[in-house]
Amino acid sequence: MSAIPAVPRSARTRSWWGWGYTDAHPDDVECAAMGALLPGTLARPLPIPRIADLPIARPTVTPPPSLAHLATADPRVRAAHAMGKAYRDVIRALRARPGRIPDLVAHPTVDREVADLLAWAGEHDVAVVPYGGGSSVVGGVEYRGDAHRAVLSLDLTSMDRVLEVDTAGRSAHIQAGALGPVLEEQLRPHGLTLRHFPQSFEFSTLGGWLATRAGGHYATGRTHIDDFVQSLRVITPAGAGTSWRLPASGAGPSPDRFFLGSEGALGVITEAWMRLQERPRHKAAASVAFTDFHRALDAVRAIAQSDLAPANCRLLDAGEALFSGASRDGSSVLVLGFESATGPVGDRLASAVDLARAHSGRAETPPADRDASADSAGSAVSAWRSAFLRMPYLRDGLARMGAVVETFETAATWDKLPALIDAVRTELGAAALKITGHPATINCRLTHVYPDGAAPYFTVAVAGRPGDEVEVWDDIKAVAGEILHRHRATITHHHAVGRDHRAGYDLQRPEPFALALRAAKDALDPHRILNPGVLLD
Numbered sequence: 001m002s003a004i005p006a007v008p009r010s011a012r013t014r015s016w017w018g019w020g021y022t023d024a025h026p027d028d029v030e031c032a033a034m035g036a037l038l039p040g041t042l043a044r045p046l047p048i049p050r051i052a053d054l055p056i057a058r059p060t061v062t063p064p065p066s067l068a069h070l071a072t073a074d075p076r077v078r079a080a081h082a083m084g085k086a087y088r089d090v091i092r093a094l095r096a097r098p099g100r101i102p103d104l105v106a107h108p109t110v111d112r113e114v115a116d117l118l119a120w121a122g123e124h125d126v127a128v129v130p131y132g133g134g135s136s137v138v139g140g141v142e143y144r145g146d147a148h149r150a151v152l153s154l155d156l157t158s159m160d161r162v163l164e165v166d167t168a169g170r171s172a173h174i175q176a177g178a179l180g181p182v183l184e185e186q187l188r189p190h191g192l193t194l195r196h197f198p199q200s201f202e203f204s205t206l207g208g209w210l211a212t213r214a215g216g217h218y219a220t221g222r223t224h225i226d227d228f229v230q231s232l233r234v235i236t237p238a239g240a241g242t243s244w245r246l247p248a249s250g251a252g253p254s255p256d257r258f259f260l261g262s263e264g265a266l267g268v269i270t271e272a273w274m275r276l277q278e279r280p281r282h283k284a285a286a287s288v289a290f291t292d293f294h295r296a297l298d299a300v301r302a303i304a305q306s307d308l309a310p311a312n313c314r315l316l317d318a319g320e321a322l323f324s325g326a327s328r329d330g331s332s333v334l335v336l337g338f339e340s341a342t343g344p345v346g347d348r349l350a351s352a353v354d355l356a357r358a359h360s361g362r363a364e365t366p367p368a369d370r371d372a373s374a375d376s377a378g379s380a381v382s383a384w385r386s387a388f389l390r391m392p393y394l395r396d397g398l399a400r401m402g403a404v405v406e407t408f409e410t411a412a413t414w415d416k417l418p419a420l421i422d423a424v425r426t427e428l429g430a431a432a433l434k435i436t437g438h439p440a441t442i443n444c445r446l447t448h449v450y451p452d453g454a455a456p457y458f459t460v461a462v463a464g465r466p467g468d469e470v471e472v473w474d475d476i477k478a479v480a481g482e483i484l485h486r487h488r489a490t491i492t493h494h495h496a497v498g499r500d501h502r503a504g505y506d507l508q509r510p511e512p513f514a515l516a517l518r519a520a521k522d523a524l525d526p527h528r529i530l531n532p533g534v535l536l537d
């Protein structure tokens, strides 16, 4: 077991209202150029919002002297903790309609302080919203309604240390508030990695990943945060507990599984022992073009059902391929990638490309295996990768042009996928036209693939009704949820339930399970202060 050095934090300024760093936001010219691609958007971008324009009331509670040093009522901090980072949040900031802003933001540094804050909140009818990186896209970190006297945002990011690394057992004891880069930087000296890279990696935390059952960007194999959990420490209003560190256990229902995905409604995750991996040393990537998207789906299914296990197997439809620069001729593109810490992967890549060719894919001969530190192979592959990281910034630029942008993801079995994807394109497209009077762009990519199905991710962009973008988004979201439900596709594959997916989640979960969840809430959170409205009422 070894001790871990401290890690410096980024000096760049994070946006309080939009994605990422302020210095990476598209400027007015870039926003206008994007808006010009969508008929009906504004002539010029909405101004960058100012905190001074928000309706920020004075806090209605004061913490006791013993906890006062942990909490702030600074309007800038409170505004930055009022919402997550969905389109809906960004447009509400732009339109100065943030909803209820927390009265206080607390930054506990140890478990005792978390427990004391929960006890104080329970006694004073203060709702507590656990907050990691604040990258929720489902209304997970905001408070809706007025049932509580006050709202406390419980920011865990001061608890961001890797406490211990067990190199022999390839696992690490990590505090829940560590942001992705902070966590990986502390593991790097050990040659190990958690290898969990959601698109939001830079601005989301271990605790947030665990509380939402996040999905990393690897297409197959171990990519869900669930796969890496060895043990969890959770603090609830009814007491704290830590599960045993075990490689596996068949002792009844799993306590870790119980808290995974609990979204701050059942307790606060403060620490976890996580399984690690060696850093990959071999990589190989290639892209395959398809004229027919449905043939491409068949190719992906064949690859997913083989034993090749690609790290990346991302099928982009023609719109998505065009937008990311992976193709300009109307083809769908399959981006394939392999990596390994132990041996060359070029043969696996070649076999996957052969399978794709057998389903009418067009591919160059794949490049040979290369050192993992080398630059990406293939222009379509690298074009897609850069676009992937830039996408959230562009979404905010489109929001400034008054566009409505909704991204939603799901998963379904192979027998249902083609009809589901077609229905989203046609039915949601028609609904968006009816709601806004403008044609929508709807793109699709597969983010994760399984032997028995896959996870499609949709992006819908359409000009909004100026000033009513939130209502338009809500209407489009409701139609999308209805289509998913009708096709027996999950309301979310990795974005969580939060408040925005409640209707779909309530329909999806079996009633005895809902009963058990309500009973668990009653037992663990008797004053109903933990993230009210998330997962259940």
Ligand SMILES: Cc1cc2nc3c(=O)[nH]c(=O)nc-3n(C[C@H](O)[C@H](O)[C@H](O)COP(=O)(O)OP(=O)(O)OC[C@H]3O[C@@H](n4cnc5c(N)ncnc54)[C@H](O)[C@@H]3O)c2cc1C
Pocket (backbone or CB within 6 Å): 019, 084, 085, 086, 129, 130, 131, 132, 133, 134, 135, 136, 137, 140, 141, 156, 176, 177, 197, 198, 199, 200, 203, 204, 205, 206, 207, 208, 209, 210, 211, 212, 213, 214, 215, 216, 217, 262, 263, 264, 265, 267, 268, 269, 270, 392, 494, 495, 496, 498, 531, 534
């Ligand atoms: C641009 C963008 C890209 C994204 N890409 C992905 C992706 O690739 N894969 C993916 O899975 N998701 C993705 N997301 C969604 C989001 O990043 C994930 O849900 C992430 O896991 C949230 O982590 P966070 O630390 O930001 O949590 P927050 O947003 O702060 O919180 C999310 C939920 O977890 C609860 N919570 C947070 N910390 C704790 C804790 N310590 N204990 C108990 N409850 C807690 C909160 O109360 C809330 O309900 C993306 C979001 C954006 C904006």
